[in-house]
Amino acid sequence: MATLGAPLKDGARPxxxxxxxxxxxxxxxxxxxxVAGFERLADAFPEADADTVAAVLEAAGAFASDILxxxxxxxxxxxxxxxxxVVRTAPGFADAYQQFAQGGWTSLAAPAEHGGQGLPKTLEVAVLEMVQAANMAFGLCPMLSLGAIEALELCGxxxxxxxxxxxxxxxxxxxTMNLxxxxxxxxxxxxxxxxxxxxDGGWRITGQKIYITWGDHDAADNIVHLVLARTPDAPPGVKGISLFLAPKVLVGDDGKLGPANALRAGSLEHKLGIHGSPTCVMLFEGAKAELVGGLGxxxxxxxxxxxxxxxxxxTQGVAIAERAYQQALAFSQDRAQGRSAWTGAYPSxxxxxxxxxxxxxxxxxxxEAARGICLSTAVAADLARAAPDAATRTAAKLREELLTPIAKAWSTDIGVWxxxxxxxxxxxxxxxxxxGAAQHYRDARIAPIYEGTNGIQAIDLVGRKLMLGEGQAVGDLMDDIRDTIDLLKASDLKSVGLRLEAALDAAASATAWLIERRAKAMPDALAGATAYQTLLGDVVGGWMLAKGALAADGEADAAWAESKRALARVFAEAVLAQVPGAAAGVMIGAADFEAMTPEVLGA
Amino acid sequence: MATLGAPLKDGARPxxxxxxxxxxxxxxxxxxxxVAGFERLADAFPEADADTVAAVLEAAGAFASDILxxxxxxxxxxxxxxxxxVVRTAPGFADAYQQFAQGGWTSLAAPAEHGGQGLPKTLEVAVLEMVQAANMAFGLCPMLSLGAIEALELCGxxxxxxxxxxxxxxxxxxxTMNLxxxxxxxxxxxxxxxxxxxxDGGWRITGQKIYITWGDHDAADNIVHLVLARTPDAPPGVKGISLFLAPKVLVGDDGKLGPANALRAGSLEHKLGIHGSPTCVMLFEGAKAELVGGLGxxxxxxxxxxxxxxxxxxTQGVAIAERAYQQALAFSQDRAQGRSAWTGAYPSxxxxxxxxxxxxxxxxxxxEAARGICLSTAVAADLARAAPDAATRTAAKLREELLTPIAKAWSTDIGVWxxxxxxxxxxxxxxxxxxGAAQHYRDARIAPIYEGTNGIQAIDLVGRKLMLGEGQAVGDLMDDIRDTIDLLKASDLKSVGLRLEAALDAAASATAWLIERRAKAMPDALAGATAYQTLLGDVVGGWMLAKGALAADGEADAAWAESKRALARVFAEAVLAQVPGAAAGVMIGAADFEAMTPEVLGA
Structure with a gap:
């Protein structure tokens, strides 16, 4: 802890x-x-062996800690x-980005044919967690690039x-992504x-986009904007929307940079947090563009x-939580106040x-619960695209789809908390x-909002994901959790197993209720959606901690292993124990809400 | 809602x-x-009749809404x-303060012999809730003055x-209060x-105080600083601390203002929120002072x-929550997105x-739950000091003492949420x-911290308040809640009664466990203190809503009355239903925490 709890210098503020x-x-x-079962990726990613993983994590961790x-x-x-x-990035950001790219951190999981290293996306998620924790405003830049890479890979x-x-x-x-x-x-x-x-076979884009993360900056030579836009004579609604690519600087057929395109950052938002991330209003003023994928x-x-x-x-939710936690942990060791009920020391x-x-x-x-959820989702995503056998890919896809809203919403909610x-x-x-603690509180607040608000995630979970594979997605998940419960009940973590079992039973009841209501009266299901998302996140989070606790037995560091068991026990008593009651809050129905008018709710 | 949900002007940002x-x-x-039982104050404050209360609330509400x-x-x-x-207050603040004082809002509950209006402090709390909601940074100024008034009344x-x-x-x-x-x-x-x-019979104060709210400003002619300081030869610890008064400007025996005292604001803090409130580092450089009350x-x-x-x-927690809520409610009516599952309208x-x-x-x-808790605490405080009969005063004092940490902590926690x-x-x-929504999120964050962190409140609740009157304080509270449960179970709010009953039973179990553990192993009790404080706040909050729901039957506005019943039902299902499970989180014990070292908890 020496690097965290450095002794106070003379004159420093206590x-x-x-x-x-x-x-x-x-x-x-x-x-x-x-927890996440990374070893299941061995067949699809033989190069991602234990030594490679350790080396990547160590090097990325050093870069995040030392540079970012x-x-x-x-x-x-x-x-x-x-x-x-023109957008000028914050001091040091442009140089750090150059080092980041030169270090190969943007190419970790990209396919080899495009110059990538072909490692699992799970490892990329782990690396980016450290990047986001070190500097969330910076981390958004490579995060957005990854989206553009994926879109071009799939549709370009x-x-x-x-x-x-x-x-x-x-x-x-x-x-960037311009939505x-x-x-x-x-x-x-x-x-x-x-x-x-x-x-001339190309397109011209005109319009205004807002909240464009890293929409303009001085850290790289060009910016590839992916833009959702409507085309003439296209049908109304979502079917009339196509995806376009508009570079900041036009690129010749020889790959050389040409003149600037007709697009620019009109203004920067004055935000609550992530000030280092330029959030742009982007103005497209007849910008040259290419259609990506099919029309509509x-x-x-x-x-x-x-x-x-x-x-x-x-993962940003996990990251900002880790950062805030480390700072609080360090402060709690520096700061002495009052007498300890444990040690009797004063000041303690x-x-x-x-x-x-x-x-x-x-x-x-x-x-750790949220980290487990995110990494498990990543493993499922890797298996879904790269597992050798189709049955594994299909099952993994269901798992990825089901866990994604939970990974996004639960992790970002706990990030704020x-x-x-x-x-x-x-x-x-x-x-x-x-x-500095306040910065984390401000930075954390965006994550439940962007990339689909957590309310949108809940609607996705209840409206779509519960019915995936005719309910197989959630059924498979619950079966897997039950397997862990059996192990827990046969171990010295029986109390955790019982709490997890009661929580899972409640989750199953709430799930059945939601499936029934969504067929008969969707508002009932939607009124319980966020509560359900939290509930299922609690259960899956408790499961993650329990898996870690069971596996910790094999660790050489006995105190550390015991801490993993203690985390599972504490979470079980403090969080999982409330899940059966929380199911009532899911199954509340919409009637009392529907009856409420602005007039009775107003002042 | 016309004043809240004003239609968008052309060119305004949607x-x-x-x-x-x-x-x-x-x-x-x-x-x-x-909810709070204001009518119980009728004997002690006959002048605070219904018409007076209505007039005071209306006038204060108008001042808060229109000026602050x-x-x-x-x-x-x-x-x-x-x-x-010299501290310059934010634009308009000094003038608004002058209007505030001239309007008589600083003297509402002060005794008549000192120029006050002698009304219940409960009414003052209600008025200040509106002031804090309108402008929390401003509201801190009169709030701190009230503390000084009370100190001088009691000890001067x-x-x-x-x-x-x-x-x-x-x-x-x-x-101000300089602690x-x-x-x-x-x-x-x-x-x-x-x-x-x-x-010469007086004192000179030397030292540095931090976080002094409205420690200096330009809104009034003088500032009366109450300062905790140590005296020569005083015993160490708290017994060596005395209370002093040091005015910003010295006051002659004729009451006239004289030269400046040797004290000043050394700097202002750069804070997360409440920027309009000057938070000063106060430097006392041999400042002239008077002892207030006895030495030590x-x-x-x-x-x-x-x-x-x-x-x-x-009450600030209630206030900032009300402000944030009103803004969100207004926005939810202005902003159209997606199709409503209820109405089918698009965009909705x-x-x-x-x-x-x-x-x-x-x-x-x-x-509404937190407001009920705060106003009930205020009624208890008024009864404790002014009820005609001693038995009422004694019982009310127990209630005030017990509810105060809950009013402080639970209300400020929900303020942040x-x-x-x-x-x-x-x-x-x-x-x-x-x-503007972000300002409330920033402003709200201070309330769980100052005036004793919510963790300190929890220690006070478990360490002291549970044993008040040998447990009578908490016993009386639970008896009163049980009376309401009986009424609920005999009404059409039976479901609320059952949820409240289960929650109260769990609270009683947790209380008994804490009382037992605090005698045998204080760390066990302290490790559950915050969870218990939240639990008891949930129960008392649910009780407040239930009392309102029962009373709403008599209201002429049927839709509004029904909304009060709906609030109680929703809170019962979404919050009270989790209380039985939350009791497990109280009774977790300290062992798993005690075993955790910084090493195993670190990265």
């Missing part, structure tokens, strides 16, 4: 810890191996700026791949940006990459107060910006 | 609602009468500033009262600020007024989506600062 960060390499490796984390505070304070129509023509994909994979260029418009946030059917044929296929094409993006945002570090220790342990338990607890543990100093 | 605020006068009047609310955004953007050693000499009290009551001067020092946050025993006799009585004297201050902070206002409506209803339910939900309902726009 209790203000340096905002250092240590990448959680050990926990990530443990979660990959013992120190820039985080300046990114918040200075932020990105729009100067003379051979020419488009030749022209753009290698540069994105190498990180020489970055990518949202002022009148079309969660509702993409309402898009109005237009693409018109230029008479824009939304399906976006949906193909949406699972990956949602998982990445869920906060860490030795039972109430504070419990908070820290619960923060850690939620982080953990960051808030991080502020709380700092006491008054948590409210002072220079301490 | 979905950015004007940050208007309507004081919740109707809900406050309902809560006072039907419009300043809130500028207070956040510009904030208070330290210029040439006749001369001190003559010299200072009238000016504080009239609002011509304001007051915290860098090394002494939650732990006042560690204070080092020194007061030394000046040889500083802490007991502060504790006397601590209940009131904690209740006021709890967010309000007509079941998931959004449920969130709004749960926000409202938590606000509601403000966070308010951001969420705004979607991407919630993360943009100009929308």
């Amino acid at each position: 209790g203000v810890s340096p905002m250092t960060f240590r990448a959680p390499v050990r926990d990530l490796a443990f979660s990959l191996r013992h 984390a120190p820039l985080n505070r300046q990114g918040d304070l200075v932020g990105a700026r729009l100067e003379n129509g 023509s051979p020419e488009q791949k030749a022209k753009y994909l290698g540069k994105l994979v190498s990180g020489e260029w970055t990518g 949202t418009e002022p009148q079309a946030g969660s509702d993409l059917a309402a898009l109005t940006t237009m693409a018109t044929p230029d008479g 296929q824009g939304l399906p094409n976006m949906f193909v990459m949406m699972n990956a993006a949602r998982l990445q945002v869920g 570090r906060l860490f030795d107060h039972p109430d504070v220790r419990r908070t820290l342990v619960l923060m850690k338990a939620h982080i 953990v960051a808030s607890q991080g502020v709380q543990i700092h006491g008054g100093m948590g409210f002072i910006e220079e301490t | 979905g950015v609602s004007p940050m208007t605020f309507r004081a919740p006068v109707r809900d406050l009047a309902f809560s006072l009468r039907h 609310a419009p300043l809130n955004r500028q207070g956040d953007l510009v904030g208070a500033r330290l210029e040439n050693g 000499s006749p001369e001190q009262k003559a010299k200072y009290l009238g000016k504080l009551v009239s609002g011509e001067w304001t007051g 915290t020092e860098p090394q002494a946050g939650s732990d006042l025993a560690a204070l080092t600020t020194m007061a030394t006799p000046d040889g 009585q500083g802490l007991p004297n502060m504790f006397v007024m601590m209940n009131a201050a904690r209740l006021q902070v709890g 206002r967010l309000f007509d989506h079941p998931d959004v409506r449920r969130t709004l209803v749960l926000m409202k339910a938590h606000i 509601v403000a966070s939900q308010g951001v969420q309902i705004h979607g991407g726009m919630g993360f943009i600062e100009e929308t």
